[in-house]
Amino acid sequence: xxxxxxxxxxxxxxxxxxxxxxxxxxxxxxxxxxxxxxxxxxxxxxxxxxxxxxxxxxxxxxxxxxxxxxxxxxxxxxxxxxxxxxxxxxxxxxxxxxxxxxxxxxxxxxxxxxxxxxxxxxxxxxxxxxxxxxxxxxxxxxxxxxxxxxxxxxxxxxxxxxxxxxxxxxxxxxxxxxxxxxxxxxxxxxxxxxxxxxxxxxxxxxxxxxxxxxxxxxxxxxxxxxxxxxxxxxxxxxxxxxxxxxxxxxxxxxxxxxxxxxxxxxxxxxxxxxxxxxxxxxxxxxxxxxxxxxxxxxxxxxxxxxxxxxxxxxxxxxxxxxxxx
Amino acid sequence: xxxxxxxxxxxxxxxxxxxxxxxxxxxxxxxxxxxxxxxxxxxxxxxxxxxxxxxxxxxxxxxxxxxxxxxxxxxxxxxxxxxxxxxxxxxxxxxxxxxxxxxxxxxxxxxxxxxxxxxxxxxxxxxxxxxxxxxxxxxxxxxxxxxxxxxxxxxxxxxxxxxxxxxxxxxxxxxxxxxxxxxxxxxxxxxxxxxxxxxxxxxxxxxxxxxxxxxxxxxxxxxxxxxxxxxxxxxxxxxxxxxxxxxxxxxxxxxxxxxxxxxxxxxxxxxxxxxxxxxxxxxxxxxxxxxxxxxxxxxxxxxxxxxxxxxxxxxxxxxxxxxxxxxxxxxxxxxxxxxxxxxxxxxxxxxxxxxxxxxxxxxxxxxxxxxxxxxxxxxxxxxxxxxxxxxxxxxxxxxxxxxxxxxxxxxxxxxxxxxxxxxxxxxxxxxxxxxxxxxxxxxxxxxxxxxxxxxxxxxxxxxxxxxxxxxxxxxxxxxxxxxxxxxxxxxxxxxxxxxxxxxxxxxxxxxxxxxxxxxxxxxxxxxxxxxx
Numbered sequence: 131x132x133x134x135x136x137x138x139x140x141x142x143x144x145x146x147x148x149x150x151x152x153x154x155x156x157x158x159x160x161x162x163x164x165x166x167x168x169x170x171x172x173x174x175x176x177x178x179x180x181x182x183x184x185x186x187x188x189x190x191x192x193x194x195x196x197x198x199x200x201x202x203x204x205x206x207x208x209x210x211x212x213x214x215x216x217x218x219x220x221x222x223x224x225x226x227x228x229x230x231x232x233x234x235x236x237x238x239x240x241x242x243x244x245x246x247x248x249x250x251x252x253x254x255x256x257x258x259x260x261x262x263x264x265x266x267x268x269x270x271x272x273x274x275x276x277x278x279x280x281x282x283x284x285x286x287x288x289x290x291x292x293x294x295x296x297x298x299x300x301x302x303x304x305x306x307x308x309x310x311x312x313x314x315x316x317x318x319x320x321x322x323x324x325x326x327x328x329x330x331x332x333x334x335x336x337x338x339x340x341x342x343x344x345x346x347x348x349x350x351x352x353x354x355x356x357x358x359x360x361x362x363x364x365x366x367x368x369x370x371x372x373x374x375x376x377x378x379x380x381x382x383x384x385x386x387x388x389x390x391x392x393x394x395x396x397x398x399x400x401x402x403x404x405x406x407x408x409x410x411x412x413x414x415x416x417x418x419x420x421x422x423x424x425x426x427x428x429x430x431x432x433x434x435x436x437x438x439x440x441x442x443x444x445x446x447x448x449x450x451x452x453x454x455x
Numbered sequence: 456x457x458x459x460x461x462x463x464x465x466x467x468x469x470x471x472x473x474x475x476x477x478x479x480x481x482x483x484x485x486x487x488x489x490x491x492x493x494x495x496x497x498x499x500x501x502x503x504x505x506x507x508x509x510x511x512x513x514x515x516x517x518x519x520x521x522x523x524x525x526x527x528x529x530x531x532x533x534x535x536x537x538x539x540x541x542x543x544x545x546x547x548x549x550x551x552x553x554x555x556x557x558x559x560x561x562x563x564x565x566x567x568x569x570x571x572x573x574x575x576x577x578x579x580x581x582x583x584x585x586x587x588x589x590x591x592x593x594x595x596x597x598x599x600x601x602x603x604x605x606x607x608x609x610x611x612x613x614x615x616x617x618x619x620x621x622x623x624x625x626x627x628x629x630x631x632x633x634x635x636x637x638x639x640x641x642x643x644x645x646x647x648x649x650x651x652x653x654x655x656x657x658x659x660x661x662x663x664x665x666x667x668x669x670x671x672x673x674x675x676x677x678x679x680x681x682x683x684x685x686x687x688x689x690x691x692x693x694x695x696x697x698x699x700x701x702x703x704x705x706x707x708x709x710x711x712x713x714x715x716x717x718x719x720x721x722x723x724x725x726x727x728x729x730x731x732x733x734x735x736x737x738x739x740x741x742x743x744x745x746x747x748x749x750x751x752x753x754x755x756x757x758x759x760x761x762x763x764x765x766x767x768x769x770x771x772x773x774x775x776x777x778x779x780x781x782x783x784x785x786x787x788x789x790x791x792x793x794x795x796x797x798x799x800x801x802x803x804x805x806x807x808x809x810x811x812x813x814x815x816x817x818x819x820x821x822x823x824x825x826x827x828x829x830x831x832x833x834x835x836x837x838x839x840x841x842x843x844x845x846x847x848x849x850x851x852x853x854x855x856x857x858x859x860x861x862x863x864x865x866x867x868x869x870x871x872x873x874x875x876x877x878x879x880x881x882x883x884x885x886x887x888x889x890x891x892x893x894x895x896x897x898x899x900x901x902x903x904x905x906x907x908x909x910x911x912x913x914x915x916x917x918x919x920x921x922x923x924x925x926x927x928x929x930x931x932x933x934x935x936x937x938x939x940x941x942x943x944x945x946x947x948x949x950x951x952x953x954x955x956x957x958x959x960x961x962x963x964x965x966x967x968x969x970x971x972x973x974x975x976x977x978x979x980x981x982x983x984x985x986x987x
Contacts, residue, residue, distance in 0.1 A: 164525035168533065175676075177568030179750035183676075186748060186804060214668040214677075215826070217808045222826075281858070289865055296862050302829040302852055400855040405827035409855055418525060 133446075140442065144435045151431045152204060152424075156197055159420050165189075166213050166418035187213055200424065209425035214417050219425045222410065227392060227429065228309050229299065230399070230406035234391035236322065237329035242337045242384055244330075249341025250373045254364075256346065264338065272335030280328045280401035287324060295321045297403035325402040329395055333387065337380050344376035351375075378449055385441040389434035480978065480986040483911045485516035488903075489530060490541040492521045498934045499541045499901060502616060505934075506541075506903065509924040513968060514985035515911075531904075535572050538912065539905050541616070546638035546899030546947070547678060549755075549788050551698050553600045553953045554780045556945040557584055560607055573904040575612035589777040591710060596779055601955040604944040608958040611918045614903045615942025617931050618949070621895040622938055624864060624884045625871035629654040633871065635895040636696050637949050642873040644685050645696050647849045648818055648840065650870075657847040658831075662860045663873030666853045670824055671811045672790055673749045673803035682873075686832055686849060687727070688790030688815035691718055691737070692783065700783040704732070704791055704816070706768075713777040714760075718786075720768040725837050726793045727814045727821070734764035739794035741772075748804055755785035791816065819849055828853055864890065878936060894938060898947035916975030922961040923968035 166187065167180045175183070184190050188199075203210060209219035245268075252264045271279070288296035295301070299312070299321050306312035348354065349372060357367045396408035407426060414422035490503035500521055507517040522530065531540045550556060558564055562581050564571040583603045590596040621640040625633045632651045636643040642661060650659050667680035672688065675681060691705040702708055706719045724732040741762040744752055758778035765771050774781060796812045797803065813821035818840050819832035833848040835841065852869055854860045861880045863869045865887065876884060884890045903925070905912035912918055927941045940947075946954045977987045 164523070164529045165533065168525045168528045175750060176564075176570070176754070177566065179753055180568060182748055182750050211805075215808070216669045216671060216674045216804070216806070226827075284862060289862060292866065296866065296868075297854055297859050298828060298852075303823065303825070303831060303850070401858070403853075403855040403859040409827070 137443070140439055144439050147435055148428070148432060149201075152201065152428055153197075155424050155427050156200055159418075159423055160193065163415065163418040163420070163423075166420065168418070204425075204428065209428075210421035212414075212422045213419045214413075215419075215422075219421045222422065223407065223425050223429060225309075226405065226407040226410045229404065230408060231391065232313055233322065233325055233398075233404060233406060234329065234395070235388070236326045237333060238384070238387055238391060240326065240330040241333035242380070245334050245337030246341050246373075246377075246380055249338040250345055250368060250376070252338070253342040253345035253349070254368050256342075261342075265342075268335035268338040271331040274332075275397070276328055276332055276395060277397045277401050279331065280325070280398055283324050283328055284401070294324050296324075299404060325398050325404055328402075329398055332395075336383055336387070340379050340383055341373075341376060344379050345372055348372045348376050378445070381444065381448065382441060385437045386434070389437040390430075392430045392433040480980070482980070483515060483917075483977070483985045483987060484909075485518065486510070486538040486911065488517060488519050488539050488541065489527055489537050490519065490521055491524055491527060495524050498619070498930075499543070501934050502901070502930050503541050505930055506925050509926060509965065510921060512965065513920065513924055513972070514979050514983050515921075516984070531572050533568050535567060535574070535906065535908075537572075537906050538909055539903055540572075541901065541903050543901040544899050545678070546618075546897045548636075548638055548643075548694050548698065549784050551638065551694070551898060551950055551953075552780045552784045553946055553950075554588060554784070557587070557600065557603055559945060560612060572906075573612050574907045575607070575610070576907075577607065577610065580606055588779055589713075590779055591713060591777065593779075597953060600946070600953050604946060604955040605958050608944060609919070610915055611922045611961065612905060612907055613945070614905075614922050614925060614927075614961070615945060616901045616903055616925070616927055617935065617942050618897045618900050618940045618947050619935055620938040620940075621875050621897055622881055622892060623872045623875060623895070624890045624892045626864065626867060626869075626889055627653075627891045628889045629656060629867070629870045630659060633891070633893070634696055635893045637698065637896060638898050640873075640875065640895050641871045641893065642682060643696070644682075644693065646871070647686060647846060648844050651845045657845075658850050659846045659848075659871070660850045660852060660869045661871055661873050662852045662854055662863045662869030664854050664856050664860055665874060666827065666830075666851075667824075669808065669811070670813065670821075671803065671806055672792060673744075673747055674806070676751050683830060683851065684790065684815075685817070686819045687813065687817040687821045687835075688792070689724070689732075689817045690787050690790055692786040694783070694787050700787055703787075704737075705786070708782055708786065710782065711771075714774040716772040716774070716782060717765075718770045718772065720770070721839060722768065724816055724839065726795075726816050727835065728793075728796075730793065730795055732791070732793070732816050734766060734768055734770045736794045737770045737791055738762045738764040739798065740789065740792045743792065743797060743803075744789065752785075752789055755781075755788055759785075818844060822848070881936075881938075896940065896947070896949040898950045900942050900945070900947060902942070902945075914975065916971055917977075919961070920968040920971035920975075920977075923964050923971060925961075926963040928963055 167183045188196065207220065209223070211217065212219050212222060215222060248264065252261045255261050284296045287294040300317050312318065354367060354372060357371050392407065396412055398404065399406040399409045411423065411426045414426060488503045488507055491499045493500040503519045507519050510517045527540070527542065530536050531542060544556065559570045560575045560580060561571055561584050562576040562578065565574045565576065580603055583599050583606070587596050587599040587603070590599060623635065623640045625641060629652065630650045631653050632649050633641055633646055634649060635641050636645060647659055665679045667675060667683050668677045669675050670680060670684055672684060675684065689704040691703060692700045692708060693703040695701045704720060704724060706721045709717045711717055720732070720734060720737065726732055741759060745756055745759065758774045758776055758781050760773045760775040763771050793814050796814055800806070815821070818835050818838045820835045822831040822833050824830045830851040831848060834844050834846060851873070852863065854863065857874070857877045860872055861876060864872060881892065884892050905918055907913055931937065931939045931941055943960060944955060944958055948954050948956065972985070977985055980986050
């Protein structure tokens with residue numbers, strides 16, 4: 131199979147998966163979540179008034195009609211109007227997604243930037259005290275719930291030491307023209323330190339352990355012995371020969387992590403009052419804001435699917451042994 | 456008289472099966488108590504178990520079903536598919552007028568989706584309900600309202616479990632003269648106007664986990680939208696901190712007769728864009744609301760037939776029927792909108808956030824709203840009330856949860872909480888010298904409503920007995936940590952003018968409960984299960 135046919139086939143599969151997910155989302159929310167006007171009762175609205183609101187939301191139309199409208203709009207990148215905000219969903223989601231991604235990507239880069247070389251190094255020192263300590267720390271932060279580590283961090287650095295800001299992305303109020311104007315400031319960096327550290331520490335465990343364990347497997351391979359026989363320095367064997375071959379599983383893990391990052395770490399966003407997509411999704415589901423919930427989940431799904439596709443293609447470059455079949 | 460007839464009827468119904476020959480008594484059907492999930496509200500969740508425990512002691516088969524909040528609302532209001540439900544009504548200022556809470560027992564509001572899901576029917580009560588709504592003489596209206604409470608209480612269609620105090624806190628090193636208001640806590644419309652800075656910062660910073668759904672006065676359906684908007688829109692009347700209606704944008708409000716109300720506006724009021732505010736604006740606003748699809752104010756607007764500007768500063772309201780709450784409630788809730796801005800907007804409900812006009816005439820001027828993060832207002836130095844306002848502006852910082860709000864309060868990032876604190880935070884706040892904790896009684900309530908269409912709750916005696924078996928004192932002492940009050944009628948004791956303290960009480964008494972059941976012909980089988 132040629133590279134081109136393979137690509138076309140994979141892209142087609144991706145679109146099919148997206149359509150299936152969109153359909154499931156649409157019906158799942160309508161079946162699983164209560165009527166979005168239910169909460170208005172506590173505001174004292176009577177049945178006719180609620181009916182009027184339903185009509186305003188377009189919920190009085192037959193479900194299949196709503197479904198086709200949703201699909202045709204989604205194809206054009208239109209996700210309708212949020213029930214509660216009365217604002218176009220697309221704008222809200224993209225802004226929140228950017229806030230989430232900057233936090234998550236910073237944390238992921240940090241975690242993998244440290245985790246991968248550290249994992250390789252630990253495997254080289256396997257069995258030593260450093261190795262045990264490294265595994266312990268990685269596992270500990272991987273298993274400690276982030277709301278707890280986050281709250282402890284706020285308590286120590288924010289409340290007791292008064293060193294760090296405890297919430298938000300910037301000191302309020304601030305004026306920013308667009309996203310980059312908002313984040314390319316020292317003030318943003320200052321606010322990002324704690325949440326990024328908390329997420330990074332959580333993520334650190336995966337690349338660290340995967341790298342370490344894969345490296346141990348690679349050490350048993352013939353080409354390592356060959357390299358040793360050639361008298362190469364241990365450092366070169368480690369980083370140039372073994373590490374490269376051990377990267378594949380880490381790359382897979384990285385892609386999955388980035389893909390899921392779109393949904394954010396709700397817990398961290400809540401603990402640090404970070405205005406990200408995760409918090410928004412939580413609110414959307416709580417208030418039965420169908421358009422907002424659908425769009426958020428669909429974008430998350432698109433992220434995961436795209437990244438998987440990307441990784442599959444990347445594999446062929448990283449490892450020539452993987453062929454198009 | 457009617458109540459006696461009703462009880463007599465119930466007694467008859469219980470006697471009849473007994474007199475039938477050899478008819479074995481049947482077990483009373485098992486009941487399901489629906490409540491919130493523990494995560495949503497641990498108090499209502501635990502409360503359900505306190506009730507269930509005592510009811511089981513009476514020989515009833517009881518299950519407790521915690522439901523996700525909106526599902527619970529749906530089952531209760533939209534489907535009326537329940538035996539007994541624990542829910543609550545929030546005490547919004549406009550509900551201090553007895554109209555709304557009394558309406559929750561109005562037999563004509565028992566349809567699907569309406570406010571009387573328990574289906575209580577009492578024609579005499581409904582007649583009095585109409586009478587009080589027409590009665591302009593406030594003393595006479597109070598007498599009717601008192602009579603209604605006395606009338607329904609022996610039937611217990613609903614049990615008011617408790618009124619929960621709102622516990623909020625402010626930073627006493629930054630602001631003083633912070634007077635909490637019943638039902639509103641500190642985030643009332645008066646606190647920003649009364650607060651006096653004692654520190655360097657002259658803008659009052661409020662922090663809360665809730666934000667407006669939107670700030671479109673023709674689309675917002677949340678309390679949090681209106682709590683903010685009322686600071687920059689004026690109303691004709693405002694309710695004082697003691698909940699007296701005081702003329703605000705209106706100089707005078709005068710009832711010409713039962714269905715005609717004349718309002719004269721203050722002289723010299725300006726919109727925030729410098730245009731003068733006139734009677735035309737008032738008439739336009741009411742017409743605009745009545746013509747719009749926005750239904751949030753419909754119940755307030757229902758009695759209005761027409762509104763006309765009769766002079767530059769005088770407006771006449773023609774009502775279709777006499778309505779006692781109109782002058783206090785409707786006039787204190789409807790914001791006045793500038794005609795010259797809104798008259799050109801055809802579908803106001805469809806405005807996107809950047810298109811929504813924010814020009815009001817209120818004591819504060821809209822400055823900015825950054826969704827999910829921050830809102831701010833500046834003080835309107837052209838406003839007639841300006842001389843009384845010490846702050847330069849009001850800011851609202853939005854946090855993700857109560858934990859974030861409390862951290863901000865502790866670290867001095869905000870001056871006061873907009874919403875109640877979590878139980879665990881209260882002792883921490885009390886132990887902090889910089890913080891003042893305020894406990895405000897609420898006139899909203901948590902209730903258990905019986906479905907009076909279903910056995911065993913279709914029987915007055917059973918309802919009375921099961922009410923005796925509710926240890927509401929324990930709920931207040933244990934679940935609320937003493938910060939609240941056991942309920943009596945739908946009108947809370949703190950709403951002293953309308954509350955009737957001389958009604959039948961159902962203090963916790965298991966013997967009285969058993970006695971009530973025995974008198975009505977219930978007994979217990981060999982396994983201790985309740986039968987009739």
